[in-house]
Amino acid sequence: METGAKNIILKTEDLNIGYSKKQQENVVASNINIAVEEGELVAVVGINGVGKSTFLRTISGVQPALSGEININGQNRENLSSEKLATMISLVLTEQPLSKNLGVAELVALGRQPYTNWIGSLTEEDRKMVKNALSLVRIEDLKAKKCYELSDGQLQKVLIARALAQDTPLMILDEPTSHLDMYHKAQVLKLLKDLSLCTNKAVIFATHEINLALQLCDKIILMKPDGVVQDSPQQLIQKGHFESIFPQDLIVFDRTTETFRIKT
Known part of the structure; x- marks a missing residue:
């Protein structure tokens, strides 16, 4: 599967994620349709509890999807053995x-x-x-x-x-900058950007560093309680998606500087 000359490394179709217990489903996020190409750096952002880690665990095979399809390099993940999956996805967890x-x-x-x-x-x-x-x-x-x-x-x-x-063609990282100071957060994310460019791997990471992600990422997967959207940072900004992430009594998105700031 190709878009122009670039291969699509990860694609989801109508993906529902969450947890099943005693035949009851707790849906965390639904109808996720995203595509990530080789050489792209993609951030998964959203408020605490919206499902970022659940999303990464699901696409990497750590936990099952509730429904929908996950394709890795053109192959349905459900048809891949654990041995084959280990040659296609590398995973860096926060507290592994x-x-x-x-x-x-x-x-x-x-x-x-x-x-x-x-x-x-x-x-x-x-x-x-x-x-x-x-x-x-x-x-x-x-x-x-x-x-x-x-x-x-x-x-x-x-x-x-x-x-x-x-x-592997796909690298997945869950909050790779947790516990780091501002300089080292920027250093690690700039490293991921450089690696995506020089290795042509698709790199996806969950982060709370939205301001840094806006500056460095090719695409952003924005998870909100009312849905999941994916686009370039500029398109998401122009469509006003960032202005509704947080309650606006304290944090607001400034379109002029393209950053979040404390409301004064």
Whole structure:
């Protein structure tokens, strides 16, 4: 499937997400129809509790969809084995369990698990991919360190490098800038932008940093209680979508500066 010369890496059709319990459905968001092309950086934004993490978990296969279709690189995700899915989607979660006693190079090498043999031996190609991932994220100087020696910002870069080493067409990150200060938030999101351009991977991330997303992203998936829309930042601004995200007693969207600000 192509739009112009670009391949569509992720497409959803009439997707409903949420939770099923004892034959009862709790629908978090419905009728989600989005498309993400190769080389695009796409942010998923919205207020707390609107379903951003649920959406990412659903498209990545961590939890099932209630209904609808998810296509990854032209293939229905339901028809993909877990082994095949691991070669198509790499996932970076906010609070994922990992041993901080691992070395940086060891953690990045875990991204090669979908391709290694049953004892996890790395081939020369695997080592090349790990080295390339460290270089792309510009953390070669950290490769000899243990993960417990790293700052939050450094660890986030290592997790991004692990996702790169996995060599999938789609990278999904859930709030990759949580726990970071303003400078390092901007640094991580600028890194994701650079990576989407130089690797041609589709990169999707959930974030509360809407002002940064407006500046860096090719598209934004905006989740609101009354529906989900996807478009370029400029089109969403022109259509007034950002002016109804938050209660306007405190936060307002300024079209002139294209930023959110505190109402005074």
